[in-house]
Amino acid sequence: KAGVTQTPRYLIKTRGQQVTLSCSPISGHRSVSWYQQTPGQGLQFLFEYFSETQRNKGNFPGRFSGRQFSNSRSEMNVSTLELGDSALYLCASSLGPLLQGMNTEAFFGQGTRLTVV
């Protein structure tokens, strides 16, 4: 059974550009969450999608957006890139939404390393 697949694995972009990252969840999983990981801030929640609907959003500027398709694949987009957006972006999939009260295990992909120069 294939795991969570993130593409591309590495990206180098210039300030001001935009970027799109892709995440294919485990087959049958309908929830996809995105996280940003940096050495200083650790893992920070970006947003979560379930059945093509964004159900939760973290404390990030509007330059960060995402969407989920009918096959549960998800994309996140960052516009007008800044140097501080350099990070490892991780996607997690689960059967259902990771909601308090639901014992749902999260599985992560290998991440996309974004470097903004």
Added chain:
Amino acid sequence: KQEVTQIPAALSVPEGENLVLNCSFTDSAIYNLQWFRQDPGKGLTSLLLIQSSQREQTSGRLNASLDKSSGRSTLYIAASQPGDSATYLCAAPAGGTSYGKLTFGQGTILTVHP
């Protein structure tokens, strides 16, 4: 708001030692807690999902316990090996109706030397 803390931040041990990693959380109304491993530059690998009704969960040389009343979880690694060197993260649901959000600790960097 859920806050998760991990102690120690780093740990260096000789091969063969048994060791304990600690995780504490502020919102004790959790139904589960998950432990992950992360190798440098890689994604997170799920190690154990422990449910509050279980109190303990085991996988090979790993054993995780959960004590909601004290707001603590521990990950016990038996007979450590150099291949266990990695960052270990614990994560708990954010709480309330916060869909999809796991709150992570800062991690424990484990080094097992031969």
